[in-house]
Amino acid sequence: MSHPADLLITVAPTGAETAKADAPALPTTPEEIAATARDCEAAGAGMIHVHVRDHDHAPTLDGGLLTEWVAAIRESSDLVVQLSTGGSVHDPLEQRLKVLDAEPDSCSLTMGTTNFGDDVFANPWPFVCELYQLSQERRVVPEFELFDLGQVHALSRLLDRYGPPYGGKVHCDLVMGVPGGMPGTADALVAAVAMLPAATTSWGATGIGRTTLPVALASLSKGGHLRVGMEDVLTISRGVAVESNAQLVERAVALGRLAQREPMTPAGARELLAVRA
Ligand code: KMH
Ligand code: ZN
Numbered sequence: 001m002s003h004p005a006d007l008l009i010t011v012a013p014t015g016a017e018t019a020k021a022d023a024p025a026l027p028t029t030p031e032e033i034a035a036t037a038r039d040c041e042a043a044g045a046g047m048i049h050v051h052v053r054d055h056d057h058a059p060t061l062d063g064g065l066l067t068e069w070v071a072a073i074r075e076s077s078d079l080v081v082q083l084s085t086g087g088s089v090h091d092p093l094e095q096r097l098k099v100l101d102a103e104p105d106s107c108s109l110t111m112g113t114t115n116f117g118d119d120v121f122a123n124p125w126p127f128v129c130e131l132y133q134l135s136q137e138r139r140v141v142p143e144f145e146l147f148d149l150g151q152v153h154a155l156s157r158l159l160d161r162y163g164p165p166y167g168g169k170v171h172c173d174l175v176m177g178v179p180g181g182m183p184g185t186a187d188a189l190v191a192a193v194a195m196l197p198a199a200t201t202s203w204g205a206t207g208i209g210r211t212t213l214p215v216a217l218a219s220l221s222k223g224g225h226l227r228v229g230m231e232d233v234l235t236i237s238r239g240v241a242v243e244s245n246a247q248l249v250e251r252a253v254a255l256g257r258l259a260q261r262e263p264m265t266p267a268g269a270r271e272l273l274a275v276r277a
Contacts, residue, residue, distance in 0.1 A: 006224035007261035008204060008269050010173070011040040011051040011079075013245040015231030020057035023234055025244055028053035030068055034076035036245050041133045043249040046254075046269030048073060049143075051087070059088040061095045066102035078092035078266040082106035082143060082276055089119040100138045105275040107135055108173075109142040111151035111158070121147075123235025124171075125154070126194035136166050138266060141277045144172045147181035149192060156197040164199065167274030172196060172203040173227055177211030185210020186218035193222055200234060202272055204277055205233050215261045216252065220259040228252045241257065 007102025013027050015035045020028050028038040052069045054060040073081050083104040085096045099109060109131055114121045126239060135142045140167050146152050147241055155172070164170065174192050177184025182192065184207035196203060204225030212233040216226055228248040236242050236251070253263050264272065 003260045003262045005268050006263040007256040007270060008202065009045045009249055009256070010047040010049055010082070010204065010225070010227040010229075011036075011045040011245050011249055011261050012227055012229035012231035013040070014051045014053065015229075016059035016086075016120045018230065019236065020053070022231060023241070024229055025242060028057040028071040029246070032111050033069055034072040035111045037073045037077035037079050039246040041077040041266065042252040043246040044263035045079060045249045046266050047082055047106065047273075048077075049082045049227065049229070049231070050104075051084045055177060057243065059091075061087050061091055061099060065260055066099060070104060073084070076217060079104065080105045080266055080269045080273060082108060084108050086110050086121065089116055093122070093124075095133060097131060099156070100134055100144070103138075103228040104140060105270075106141045106143055106273060108145050109135065109140040110145040110147065110152045112147070114178065117179045118229055122181060123231075128154070128158065129162065129231075132162055132165075135275065136162070139166045141165060141167050141169065141171070141273050141275050143233050144170070145175050146172055146192060147175050147178055149182060149195060152195045156160045156174050159197055159199055163180050164261075167276070169201040169272070169274040170197065170199045171273050172200055174203065174224075175208070176196050176206040176215050177208040184208060184215045186214060186221075187261055189215060189218040189222065208232050216255055220255060220261065226256070
C-alpha cells in the first residue's frame with residue numbers, strides 16, 4: 001500500500017566543520033555539489049542545506065561562490081535551495097547577513113547563541129532580528145534552527161514581535177546533540193516539540209554524530225521531518241565511513257517507509273514551505 005508523500009528529507013551535505021582531507025566524499029566544489037544534489041533528489045530529498053567551500057575546500061561566505069553554487073544546484077536538481085546563514089563559527093555577522101544576496105529559496109536562521117564544542121556559535125538577539133527582517137524583505141523562507149529549549153522560546157518572541165515569515169509558514173529544525181546544545185535524545189525532542197510556537201506549520205530534526213539514529217527515529221515517531229547529511233554525521237555505522245550523502249538520504253527514506261511515510265518531492269517541499277515561485 002502506498003502512503004502519502006508527507007516526509008520532507010533535507011540533505012545537509014557539507015557543513016563548515018569537516019576538512020575535505022578527513023572526509024574525501026564531502027562535496028566541496030560546484031561540480032561535486034551539483035552531482036550530490038542530483039543524486040540526493042533521486043534518492044528522495046526535497047531540500048538541500050548548503051555551506052559553500054572555496055577553491056582550497058575551506059568554508060567561505062564569498063558572494064560570488066555562493067551564487068555559483070546556487071546556480072550549480074539549480075541546474076542539476078529541483079531541490080529547494082537553503083543557504084546556511086550560520087556559516088562557520090569564525091564568520092562575522094555582517095557577512096552572514098549578506099548570504100541572502102545569493103537569492104536562495106530558504107535560509108537557516110539560528111535562534112540564539114550556542115556553545116559549539118570548544119567554540120561559540122554567536123547569534124545575538126539583534127542579529128537574529130535583523131536577519132529575520134531581511135528574510136521577510138527578500139522573500140526568503142527561513143528555517144528556524146533550534147539548538148536548545150531557550151531558542152524554542154526565543155522563536156515565539158520573534159514571531160510575536162515581527163509577525164510571520166515570508167510565505168506564512170513556520171518551519172523549524174531541531175539540531176540536537178551538539179556539544180553545548182540540547183542532547184540528541186527522544187526525551188529532549190519531545191520537550192522541544194511541546195514548546196514549539198503554536199504558529200509552527202512543520203518541523204524536523206537532526207542528531208549530530210552518534211545521536212543521528214535516535215533523533216531520526218524520535219522525529220518520525222512524533223510526526224516530524226528529517227535532516228540528514230555529512231554536515232551532521234560521517235559514519236553510517238560504528239567505524240564505517242559514509243560513502244555519499246545519497247547513502248544517508250536512502251537510509252532516511254527506508255526509515256520513513258518503516259514509519260509509513262513517503263518522501264516528498266521538491267515540488268511537495270516547495271508547497272510545504274511556501275517558497276517563492
Ligand atoms: N556551522 C555551524 C557553526 C547553520 O547552518 O545555520 C552553524 C550551522 C548552522 O551549521
Ligand atoms: Zn549548517
